[in-house]
Amino acid sequence: MDEAIFEFLHMEIVNHVYSTAKKDEQDLCISQLESLGFRVGQSLVERFTRDWPRYKDELDTMKFICKDFWMAVYKKQVDNLRTNHMGVYVLQDNRFRLLVQLSSGKQYLEHSPRYLALSCGIIRGALSNLGINCVVTAEVSAMPSCKFQIQIPR
């Protein structure tokens, strides 16, 4: 039920942000959702890392995001983590919780960035509070699967 509240609330936030934006401000919506998520990610880490172990390096921190953090927020672990060992990490989730409820119709695929922006922010906020500043982007090729790319400037 709590899961459902997160899903429904997320959906309504996206709708709200888009429906209140002016026509020429649509580009702003993604960044508003991302900022909102950023603060949620920060708060989550602030509240919870007291109980979590410290991470010895960047890769270790990413593994924490893929396992414990993802499980806590999205009720499953990330399915695949890849890195180029030069500051780029790709997290693949084959059944992303906030996409599952959407139909796999083409109009949703087209609008998928708006359903991933808040989650990009959550990841960036969480990592920021774990000492890693980065840029997070997301892409969907086939619903409800998606990839988050984390870029850490060197």
Next chain:
Amino acid sequence: MDEAIFEFLHMEIVNHVYSTAKKDEQDLCISQLESLGFRVGQSLVERFTRDWPRYKDELDTMKFICKDFWMAVYKKQVDNLRTNHMGVYVLQDNRFRLLVQLSSGKQYLEHSPRYLALSCGIIRGALSNLGINCVVTAEVSAMPSCKFQIQIPR
């Protein structure tokens, strides 16, 4: 953790709605939050009442809201339910989940309506999908305790 996401997300929605509103539109914020909550409440009931029993009358439905529904959304039951048997119900929660995280400072008491608007909407949306149209308002006398008043037009 899931609880925390709901709380943090709620807090950020309230901040977002107020920070994006123009000065002369502050009155709109409450109704925007209420509408957003209304749709969340509707969705919750749509998804969950399949598993829940039918309610034989209005009072029975209110008891469901105070027990199962409140437990699912707010992690506790309502502490007190009163009715005048003429369509007015007052639900008292002595430790309301979305107020607990706020400080008990005076500035929060003053702003408490903005932290209760979404929940008023959730209750109204849930009841609407259970066949009861009503008006829901909230008041706080001492944080984090609050009362929701449900008025059903006769």
